[in-house]
Amino acid sequence: MGRLTSSNGSQAILSVRNITLRFGGLVALDGVSFDVPTGRILGLIGPNGAGKTTMFNAITRLYRPQSGEIWFGTTNILALAPHEVPRLGISRTFQNLALFPSMTVRDNIRVGLHARTKADVFSQALRLPWVGREERRTEETVDEVIDYLGLRPFERHPAAGLPFGTLKRIELARALVARPKLLLLDEPAGGLNHEEVSALGALIRDIRERYDVTILLVEHHMGLVMSISDRVVVLDFGKKIAEGTPDEVRRDPEVIRAYLGVGE
């Protein structure tokens, strides 16, 4: 058995249907389907190489799956260009940090609002009044996020050279500033120590409440995933092997076999 089908009543904000993605001969994702229920935290877990980050890259259109569909509400994400995805209200962070090292922390976060602002090149060159108003709104939104995540001391500092934990927070701020409907977090606990991880768990829950956002979480840290996720999807070798509440998944024999003792 082992396969638990999703249906817990609430509407799905994101539906992944039969996604298959190959790199040459290597099948990275093999017919994966799952739903991300609105307003919930969904954990996506699996051993190394299971295809978690690949799934993220497919959702944000950095990769193009060979077959399958990804629906965000009524929009088919696979029909979009990568830069159009954030405009739907999808933000993400990266596993290996993808900040803009030469820009200041503040500018990094400002770029996060790119998809939410409109100033075109001509209006901006002439700095038409509405562009000025838009910039002021940008500043307010950025200020709010900077204060929320405690980045004020670093705001004028270039991103390069800051400690790892701070960089992770900057990435989170850059994703949050766009007020996304769906937030994709790729290994937010990677590289953090024990206390930082528990603080992160609280932060992620708080973000969900405060910004009213649905969260899809890829994470290695089993303790974190199991404690904050409403539902969990387990991938192994590109296939979905289980889905359910954390408790259901923890007891699933397939999952136990896949992890073979790994876990906490």
Place this chain on the structure above:
Amino acid sequence: MTEFIQLVLAGTANGCIYGLLALALVLIYRSTHIINFGQGEMAMFSTYICWSFLNAGMGYWLAVPLTLILAFAAGIAVQRVLIRPVQNAPELTIVIVTLGLYLFFNSLALWIYSGVPKPFPLPTGIRQASWQVGDIFIIPYHLFIFAVLITLMAALYLLFQRTKLGLGLRAAAAQPASSRLVGINVNWMLALGWGIAAAAGAIAGILSAPVVQLEPNFMATILIFSFASATLGGFDSPPGAVVGGIAIGNIVALGGRYIEFIGTQLDIVLALVVIVTVLLIRPAGLFGRQVVQRV
């Protein structure tokens, strides 16, 4: 048909020269991922050095090896002194430094030797008159150029594939970090690469000087054709560079004759067309390895 064959012969001879300079570009690109915009001007300056030797009464077969040794040493010096400090700098910085080399050698030659074209002799022992085979005229010097190219390719093949030094050179180019771990002096290997490239470039300059006149800008056009050759053959493939060179030589010779619009003035446009087409259709070139990038 006769004319066609004649054009192909001339195009191939020119192409060999493009191929040689392209080879120099490729040797440097392969090891350091730098496109040396100063390569042609370094070759031009070497050719002037050779001219100075000849002018001082030295024999051709003494002056040329001497020049090559100097060019080799100069290539090493340029890498050690100028390039190494910016090896890890952003691409723009490196491009600018090699442009500095371009400007420097170009203006230095103009300064020392003036812009007046200098006659450059054919190698001693190569006769001026051509052989006639049927309707086709074969110019001995063209055969000489071809022979030099083949010899050089063979020598480089032996150096890279059959000697320990060559192994070190290839290792340093492919995996600098691991090479360092196994005790290869990567910095010197890269410098040697520049030396070999400078010598190859010098050969290209010396070979083409008797055909076109020796003046400070004579390598500028050849450099563009060589860029096109290296792009066509693939910037990381030495044989590709040579094949690309011969192909470009023929494209230019035939295109200039049979495409009326191009004529002799716009042959450079052909180079541009080739560069852009190749980079659009097959960026790695004919013989280059396609690098699959994972995001």
Place this chain on the structure above:
Amino acid sequence: MELLRSLDYRRNWFLPLLVVAGLVWLSARWVDYGAIPAVGDLIEPFAGMAALLSILAIATVVAAYLLRPVLDRGPQAERALRWVGYGLIVAFFAFMPLYVELIPHASMLKMTVAIQFMIVIVGLNLLTGFGGQISLGQGAFFAIGGYTLAIGFREWDLPWGWSLLIAPLIAGVLGFLIGIPALRFKGPYLALATLSLAVTITPLAKKFEEFTGGVQGVVMFGKLGVPFWQDNLDRFFYYTTALIALLVFILAANLRRGRFGRALVAIRDNEVAASAMGVNVALYKMTAFGIAGAFAGLAGALNGVVIQFVSPDQYSVLLSIRFLVGAVIGGIATINGAIIGGLFQQFVPDVTVSINKSAPDAIQAIILIVVMYTMRYGVAGFLQETWRYARSGLRLRKPGAGVTVVETVVVVEEEVVIVRQDGGGAG
């Protein structure tokens, strides 16, 4: 090599440099440097430039010291001071006729051409400095501007004012379109592809003789009417150019500090991440090419108006190289660098050409390489660093000033290009 690398602004090398330059200048009365073989003629110009640079740097430090009371009042004061600085620069160019004769080697005409260079370089700053797209082809757009003017004049008697409007449009659209193939090229490949574009323009202009006048070019001497100051054309064209340049600088600064500029830098830093933030990478790169092309085209048309002559040999590859060199020496990632770059490209060749007619390029080459080692962000970047260094030094000396951030922190307003090797994409 260690010596060269240790010549770092952090060790205040501009002071000893000034001393050396001063010694050279003083001793020139007794020592005939020109008699030294090979390099003799170069010593004095180099000493002069070194002295100028050191004086600028020292003036920066002194200014940082003197203005301390104002600056410590906070960011508003700093901003106000920056506007004062801009005001001074504008005033310097606005009152040029009053003292242009006092500046060695300068004239209204040369200043006009220098400002035209600045217009091109501002475009390059956006494209290469912020966008990270190396272009060696700006000379081609400059030529397109020049020929828009020349062909309009020759074929249709088009007033040159119209050409100034049309030239940037044509060059901009062409730049935008050339951005399409350029999307496929990265780093040195892009430099190579744009270089071959620059090489192509001269033979093309010679080829289409019936429009371009071929090698003879198009002569417009005395045929371009001006509405006033007919007796002082140099002044008229100077102010025309300067006003247009002011406009271009304002446009560029607006672009730089808003959404567009941030997106460009984001693309330069990390294309994948930029795209994940919703930046249409292809469109932005093409737009940057278009803007840089439009600026170059505008400057080219202005240049044709001022020189009143357009011929293919004005637009050699060297011109394109000079634009990039000027941009880099001035400071590629700062808009102010364009001013320094333009002045440098006009006056350094002019001063050094008396040594030998090929000396300017040789000297530029040496300066270029030295600048790349000692101040990677050009003169403007160097002065900015000096300023910040002086500011933080002064601040640190003050006890209890409450500087909590690590002392190596350099507060960056106009950001600095960070070394980035390939990779860095998301896993």
